[in-house]
Amino acid sequence: MRGLLLSCWIALSISPAIVHGAGLTDEQLAAKAARLQSLVEEKLLQHHGLVPMFVRASDYQLPTADDYQGAYRHRHLRGKTEAELGLPPMHVWRAWENTAADTGYYLYAMSHKYRATGDPATLAICRRTFGGLKYIYTLAVEQGEPGFLTKPYGGVYSNQTSGDQLQCVAWGLTAYRPIAPPEDLADLDRMTRDFALHQMDTDYTNLHGYFGRSRQDLVEANAKRQWGWYRSIIFLPALYLAWDGTGDDRFAEEIERLNAKAGDSNLRARTDRFRTHGFGGKRELYLSSYLMARDPAHHKLWREAMLTHYRQARTGLLDDGTWPTAWSYDSERGMQVEPMPSVGGGVGRTGRSAVFAMGCVSAQRWFDDPAMQHSARSILERLDEPTFRFVLPLDEEHPLPPEWVIESELLDADCLTAWLAAYWEGHYRGYW
Structure with missing residues (x-):
């Protein structure tokens, strides 16, 4: 894994290019969507049709007190x-x-x-x-x-x-x-x-x-x-x-x-030099897309928000479709993984890039350049059950602090449901 991730950092230090997809056909991507929806329907659903955030990845059961023994204390x-x-x-x-x-x-x-x-x-x-x-x-x-x-x-x-x-x-x-x-x-x-x-x-x-x-x-x-x-x-x-x-x-x-x-005030994101994290998913993309349709009087605001947040967020994409938990970017030196205080001060990665994919799909309709669509597809092709996680180790040389390991062993429904939202809106709009 270390070589895989580092190769992406080197590429990104040259240019914040789109991560290339895994090469799935539309039919293969559709089959993946069906499999992941079955996972929700057969394993995750709780009473009243609720979708919890975390279940154990090993058996899809809700975590227990024993699972959280020795876990971090939330900030x-x-x-x-x-x-x-x-x-x-x-x-x-x-x-x-x-x-x-x-x-x-x-x-x-x-x-x-x-x-x-x-x-x-x-x-x-x-x-x-x-x-x-x-x-x-x-x-x-x-x-x-x-x-x-x-x-x-x-x-x-x-x-x-x-x-x-x-x-x-x-x-x-x-x-x-x-x-x-x-x-x-x-x-x-x-x-x-x-x-x-x-x-x-x-x-x-x-x-x-x-x-x-x-x-x-x-x-x-x-x-x-x-x-x-x-x-x-x-x-x-x-x-x-x-x-x-x-x-x-x-x-x-x-x-x-x-x-x-x-x-x-504005919604503009820095694109030349900044520090950001991978947990939020960039609501400025999908909410601005909705508001673009409802409030065209502010179309310049919404358009700038979507475009700059997309350009900022794509700099963090790793080869497996995840993001670092935190990273910085400078147009001269490229992307650098940064420590994240909320993850024990260490480095890690997260599958919540799926929320970014959802935002890219929603925002794409307002732009002629299909870059957002391509970024979303790359994420959809690469993310899967093993990377639907709130937090993961960055690589073998950078393990998570012991108190955070439990949440690397839980399937994160934020990733899974956002993946399905991105896929089906993209299918509806004819992107795949």
Whole structure:
């Protein structure tokens, strides 16, 4: 592996070129998509159609307390224990941390599969997956908190949420809304109305804080930083969905308010010299693509965001389709792998480049140059079960710290569901 990865670094130090694919035919790629969807359907799904973030790669079971013995203490806890924060044990909350997001990604994937095939069985999967999101929505309603998008640790209500979960759920709903049967559409419109109203009522600040940070901590931190487009794009899709479903002027006015609040800030990424990481997946690609269609008045903003974030992110692609957990790039010296404090200060790689592939597929329609499409296909051809991981060792000479090994042994549904979303939107758009 070491030689494989280093060869990519050398190539990238010359030019941030597209990683060449593994040479799969369209038929072989389609067969791979069918196999990976079967993995979701037969191994990952939990009750109510939920897709958890982590299962053990060895047997597809949820991790246990024994699996997490000796694991790292997550930085979000800020030195506190789960019990102090009212959270379940780490093996539970980590496994279910991105359940809403991954269920949303899967809905996005299956909605595009239905658009491409018209298969009634696929629509049934869409309906079941939407039902999973509806179940998550209902958990908070039962607590008297309509619109609070709970992270359903263990499949039940928790006091945790985050903007990235909302953006991913809204992303899935944007794809499902045009094909949703009337009874689902009514529920979808009620859900998105409540999601939007909740964010407006809480001023886009988590109702119960965020892990080791109280709500007051978040309020004070938000007061010290400027609101920019980087925050607006997280919430705008939910506001547009709420407006679509209700026609209520409050949502149109709130969209205008957030646009004005972002002002003359930008979404531009550095492409000549920068440091970045591989966990985020570059939402600036896929959310800007959606907003390009909804808000053409800001088309220059969205286009610049998509293009510069694509050019930045592709510099990190390794030969196996993964990314380093962190890397820097300089137009003179090329790409360099960097240590990542959140991975024990070491170096590693991640399969969450699949989210980048999803963004590339969505953004490609706005550009004549097919580079994004080619990058996405390269990732789809190369990533597979062994690299669907939140974190992996960089190579044999750079093992992970022992406390991080457990999460290299868990299959990460962020990677798997984003892979399927990229494949099926690309198929729908005729890219393969």
